[in-house]
Amino acid sequence: MDDMEQSRFEKATDKNLPADCVGSVVHAFTVLHAFDLEHREMTLSEVAERIDMTRAGARRYLLTLIFLGYVAQDGRLFRLTPKVLDLGFSYLSTLGLVDIAQPFLNRIARETNETAAIAVLDDRDVVHLARARVQKELAPVVTIGRRFSALYNSTGRVLIAHMADEAIKSFIDSADLTGPTAYSITSRAKLLTELKQIRVQGFAIVDQESELGLRSIAVPILDRRDRFVAALNVITSVAAIPSEELQTRILPVLRAAASEISQALVTD
Structure with a gap:
């Protein structure tokens, strides 16, 4: 734990x-x-x-x-x-989201040659529901069902950023801001500024804040009621992709997939 x-x-x-x-x-x-x-x-x-x-x-x-x-x-x-996996499968079986998202995750992995995943916000954590892996050296491993601090993961940040202002402030005020790495933002003021910027730009990048050597980029997914229910992200190693390339090459692929998944959730 x-x-x-x-x-x-x-x-x-x-x-x-x-x-x-x-x-x-x-x-x-x-x-x-x-x-x-x-x-x-x-x-x-x-x-x-x-x-x-x-x-x-x-x-x-x-x-x-x-x-x-x-x-x-x-x-x-x-x-x-x-x-014990039955507990998780019982939950996943109620989610059309996973079945809808998997083909898009596979497409993202093929087009970017990087690990792709989808996660949801659960209390103060994010939980990965599905992923698509690639066969390459240094490719990050995503474990389905594993929990991570939402504030220090790109999927968590992009979902927190789209909460109401009071909810964001409450989330940060009650959070443990020690941070997993030396790169983690530990200032409440800086986190608020970061989350406001994420809301404006519509994506989140976390660079070695959750784990040394890893960086990721995430975009949100909306359901039929325009609620931010999940987030797509690509996780890569610092050695594999420069931070700028996350926006120039990976972000358009993620945004296209997120838009199609959101549309599929509307019609599902």
């Missing part, structure tokens, strides 16, 4: 849960979210420590998740099973 995701579940598991909120369900999802790239397998003690739960409590939830098929046990170690 990254810091943003961890803080969300710490807040959800304290004594201030809403009256109608089922605590056991919250705890079960907290256990699932304890596993991540750096914690693929854990002992009972490690799970309990990571989510600040007693060993007895963590054991009950792990055994329940084993019974349901979401967790597997190998000796002292616990790990997630592929069944």
